[in-house]
Amino acid sequence: MNTPRDRARPLRIIVIGGGVGGLSLAQGLRRAGVDDVVVYERDDSPRGRMQGYRLRISPEGERALRECLPHRAQDLLTATSNVRHEQGLAAYDERLTPQWAPEFDDSRGDAPDKVDAVDRVTLRRILLAGLDGVVRFGxxxxxxERAGGKVVAHFAGGGSDTGDVLVAADGANSQVRAQSRPAYRALDLGVRAILSRTPRAGAIEAGLPEVLRDRFVNVTGSNGLRLALMPMVFRTPPRKAAERLWPGLEFDETEDYYMSVFSVHRDVLRLPDSAFFAMTGEELRDLVLERTTDWHPDLRGVFAHAEAAETYPLALRVTTPVEPWEPGDVIPLGDAAHTMPPTGGVGANTALRDAASLCRALASVTRGERSLPDAVAEYQREMVKYATEATEMSLKIAKWSMRKIDLTEGNLPRT
Structure with missing residues (x-):
């Protein structure tokens, strides 16, 4: 009778995309003893493009990170996470009049090691730690293509790599998905956003009211504009935390800041996409100031201190319905499978859940406990369920915060 050891199947796993999901998967596989994994990233370096700023970490996302990361990286993640002073979300109009806001439960309560939010650049550096030789940039x-029972990945410049599994972790514009499922695309919600970062000290100096300084704030203007303001206050500056917990691991100098997301429907924006997405950071910051001339001056002071070099345009998109791919050797993860608007703050958390779940599935194959098709099918059944719930929640919050959008069932874009 065959034992699991007799049925064990070594796998070479190729991950396309070195974002949060792809790197978490690589960390989890290595922690599970699956060493033959390689991550291919199109950027030339970890700072090759704008990766976003602050990331909310949900209870599910934190569990996934702790499942994937080695203990030393977990300690560093906790040490550099956001200091949470207030709970929940505060909602106002543009004159700072309080409004109704939804409430969110958090099963972690006030746990001292709770990872409530992280700086995305810091998180990516932690996710890269210990993966020397695993991640290949540029x-x-x-x-x-498939050849001899294997899957072969090809790259610009003529290079290739052959493996047993190819993971599509290459985001909303996934090239793997474009080949595997060309009709399955993320669709445009019609919302345009401006992401920016403002040093916390500058925002406070500009007059940001104390009640807004240490919590998630949503401001909805009567003219169809919306501002989300989120603090990132490090428990310990990343460099200082690394000196204590991981000597030799390098971090850029950083300071506490606010991430702001200024959003408006393109019909209200009244700018063609060609002009909007061609704007410089300074032009985008000036656009926000011009569109908020009648807002409370304490809010406008925050915009004036936004860093132009850290200000970017964004289109909000969604994949609906979330559908599984054919079970086999090409597997979706993160935005390649389920793009969702950032309004719910769950997109990255869903990718983290994918990484932990897929890690368990692939590790079970290497141990001979399941076949690859069965393991992938089970992973996708689970993924479709929680990703659908996350997408629906994000759309509901988008409807609440952006009243220009008609997100009723009959008006949702369909694939």
């Missing part, structure tokens, strides 16, 4: 995936 490799742009072009297409895959």
């Amino acid at each position: 490799e742009r995936f072009t297409h895959f």
